[in-house]
């Protein structure tokens with residue numbers, strides 16, 4: 001266990017920007033659901049890099065694909081075709097049921113791509129007057145950190161000091177279809193929504209929410225875009241989280257786990273009609289769709305299916321949720337989640353970060369999201385035994401805290 005006087009930590013603190021407040025541990029190695037620190041201590045990773053490591057750390061099949069492709073061809077820009085991109089896009093489209101896919105690198109870039117596509121679709125297909133297109137998102141959303149995207153955020157800290165923001169953005173309460181219908185105007189291009197709020201605190205909308213939103217969007221000729229960057233690719237026990245409901249959005253964005261835990265890869269997926277608004281020169285990315293990323297992402301999709309990671313997330317998620325709900329502590333306010341995306345909310349006055357720090361001592365890595373919610377989102381191949389270890393550690397931490405609650409307020 002490292003502490004804040006660790007010289008490696010000091011280096012980051014001295015030369016880096018202070019835009020994060022990391023847990024005081026220096027990781028040097030990862031394998032499957034485990035990571036090791038610089039002193040050789042092993043930890044169970046219950047956070048998996050915000051779902052980017054759904055396949056587990058350094059998955060051997062994916063590492064091999066990365067190595068082999070790295071020796072052949074890595075980056076050429078989109079000025080040329082490669083033997084890797086076409087097959088990857090075909091696989092991603094066929095697996096998800098969309099007709100077209102546009103590759104980027106980070107999640108935020110894929111969201112930006114979706115917003116650009118929606119705006120141009122509004123002007124060229126829907127007939128919205130020049131520069132009048134509107135995008136609707138939900139309060140408490142998380143879609144990334146670019147200036148446009150934080151323009152849609154309702155988190156004061158995400159916006160403070162970074163304005164002004166582009167016009168044409170508005171937010172509505174999450175989980176209330178009637179609010180969506182009220183907010184739509186003849187100029188609305190798209191409704192951007194997370195099937196389950198991740199960064200917002202692991203918040204599930206009421207059953208049938210997305211289905212109702214889809215019907216409303218269809219009625220008003222508005223694109224429904226699901227941000228599946230965190231919830232997609234098995235995390236919630238389905239390939240895509242919207243598949244828990246009988247509906248299909250007009251577009252989705254994927255990222256995080258798409259890179260197999262090795263490399264940033266994101267995708268905007270939609271219909272031919274929407275994707276065709278882009279013409280050469282409209283939009284791009286130097287690294288987006290590079291053969292190294294395409295080969296790894298393609299293999300990451302294969303591994304997801306071949307190793308039945310989606311089914312595992314469903315069954316282990318149920319087990320994890322049930323086990324957490326069996327912890328009867330006066331500190332817990334609520335346990336909620338879907339698949340292996342689970343939040344444990346503690347009562348007001350307790351700090352989720354402090355609890356994460358205590359779990360670290362027990363060899364469990366996790367991270368708070370918002371002040372009072374701890375996120376449990378391990379790699380999808382996590383076993384019952386590993387879940388038991390995490391649950392027992394949490395139980396122990398709560399028991400220790402119950403003995404001295406005053407000190408923790």
Ligand SMILES: *Cc1c(COP(=O)(O)O)cnc(C)c1O
Nearest residue numbers: 106107108142143144227229230
């Ligand atoms: C993480 C995340 C993003 C942003 O992805 P980056 O790769 O960090 O840019 C967007 N939407 C959701 C739902 C996310 O969880």
